[in-house]
Amino acid sequence: xxxxxxxxxxxxxxxxxxxxxxxxxxxxxxxxxxxxxxxxxxxxxxxxxxxxxxxxxxxxxxxxxxxxxxxxxxxxxxxxxxxxxxxxxxxxxxxxxxxxxxxxxxxxxxxxxxxxxxxxxxxxxxxxxxxxxxxxxxxxxxxxxxxxxxxxxxxxxxxxxxxxxxxxxxxxxxxxxxxxxxxxxxxxxxxxxxxxxxxxxxxxxxxxxxxxxxxxxxxxxxxxxxxxxxxxxxxxxxxxxxxxxxxxxxxxxxxxxxxxxxxxxxxxxxxxxxxxxxxxxx
Amino acid sequence: xxxxxxxxxxxxxxxxxxxxxxxxxxxxxxxxxxxxxxxxxxxxxxxxxxxxxxxxxxxxxxxxxxxxxxxxxxxxxxxxxxxxxxxxxxxxxxxxxxxxxxxxxxxxxxxxxxxxxxxx
Numbered sequence: 525x526x527x528x529x530x531x532x533x534x535x536x537x538x539x540x541x542x543x544x545x546x547x548x549x550x551x552x553x554x555x556x557x558x559x560x561x562x563x564x565x566x567x568x569x570x571x572x573x574x575x576x577x578x579x580x581x582x583x584x585x586x587x588x589x590x591x592x593x594x595x596x597x598x599x600x601x602x603x604x605x606x607x608x609x610x611x612x613x614x615x616x617x618x619x620x621x622x623x624x625x626x627x628x629x630x631x632x633x634x635x636x637x638x639x640x641x642x643x644x645x646x647x648x649x650x651x652x653x654x655x656x657x658x659x660x661x662x663x664x665x666x667x668x669x670x671x672x673x674x675x676x677x678x679x680x681x682x683x684x685x686x687x688x689x690x691x692x693x694x695x696x697x698x699x700x701x702x703x704x705x706x707x708x709x710x711x712x713x714x715x716x717x718x719x720x721x722x723x724x725x726x727x728x729x730x731x732x733x734x735x736x737x738x739x740x741x742x743x744x745x746x747x748x749x750x751x752x753x754x755x756x757x758x759x760x761x762x763x764x765x766x767x768x769x770x771x772x773x774x775x776x777x778x779x780x781x782x783x784x785x786x787x788x789x790x791x792x793x794x795x796x797x798x799x800x801x802x803x804x805x806x
Numbered sequence: 807x808x809x810x811x812x813x814x815x816x817x818x819x820x821x822x823x824x825x826x827x828x829x830x831x832x833x834x835x836x837x838x839x840x841x842x843x844x845x846x847x848x849x850x851x852x853x854x855x856x857x858x859x860x861x862x863x864x865x866x867x868x869x870x871x872x873x874x875x876x877x878x879x880x881x882x883x884x885x886x887x888x889x890x891x892x893x894x895x896x897x898x899x900x901x902x903x904x905x906x907x908x909x910x911x912x913x914x915x916x917x918x919x920x921x922x923x924x925x926x
Contacts, residue, residue, distance in 0.1 A: 677887035692909035702873035
């Protein structure tokens with residue numbers, strides 16, 4: 525195959541969907557990048573980056589590099605941007621940046637680096653319009669082993685095998701870093717629910733649930749103590765806060781009798797019931 | 807080439823249309839009563855168990871989970887081309903991949919033994 529000029533990338537796009545696809549995706553990608561910079565909410569910035577990433581992935585696919593495109597979607601939009609959103613979730617969306625420079629001269633260094641990077645880009649692109657010819661086209665490389673993924677696999681597992689194996693070391697470093705930053709070592713063994721339960725039965729006089737308040741709902745029943753089966757009043761059934769506030773309600777024996785009468789199937793016909801408001805055990 | 811991506815495009819368009827439709831419908835029809843409970847991490851139920859130390863909404867422990875996900879995600883990315891062209895490559899690639907998996911498996915063992923997978 526004759527060497528094609530470096531503008532083979534737009535030409536491949538032409539072969540697939542015309543320059544139309546390239547221009548649409550390029551404009552969306554740049555718009556996403558600009559939106560990331562100007563949006564005031566961090567989550568909106570993250571979503572703009574997702575937009576950029578996806579349109580770049582479409583460009584990769586249109587340039588006959590489907591594996592790169594898919595990995596771009598899976599790793600960058602799927603995993604990396606998810607991590608970014610996780611960080612926002614943990615830090616809090618409304619956390620504000622400090623406007624004080626902590627690194628001295630950071631602004632000038634950033635400006636210098638930006639200029640250097642722009643110069644590098646301009647030189648590279650203008651060289652591309654010039655005389656440098658690529659060693660082969662991606663179509664030829666794809667066809668050599670029957671497909672894009674197969675060709676990539678052949679390169680990864682033969683020529684770049686050392687880099688491939690070193691990547692696993694990189695992954696180990698990443699895991700160690702994540703563990704170092706976020707993990708707190710446990711020095712005592714984890715207490716299971718079973719052990720906590722056994723401990724509670726050993727320690728407390730009242731291992732089970734406390735009796736529920738309000739056996740008859742004549743009032744806001746939480747402030748009314750429960751009656752135990754033998755008829756005595758269970759003061760521990762009233763929440764401590766109510767007792768401290770002094771708003772535990774006394775049990776009205778007449779009400780209890782009324783409820784019992786009704787529950788045993790008799791009609792309750794006592795219109796002027798006697799008020800036996802007694803204070804129990806206070 | 808290109809025609810095989812039409813279903814993907816259609817699926818994407820469908821997903822986008824559904825998202826726009828749902829959000830629009832919810833904005834038009836749903837009640838809008840904002841209060842403090844709406845700003846909680848979870849609208850109902852108890853607070854998440856590992857409480858964040860600095861007062862954020864979520865514990866930093868979630869970050870470890872996300873990070874471990876990315877590590878094993880990248881492992882899968884490398885396994886995919888190998889699996890697709892397994893017949894092409896022979897024993898050498900198999901040994902390489904086994905070495906790779908064993909090395910990344912050390913990460914798993916380390917995290918597991920240190921208790922990074924436990925939740926409390």
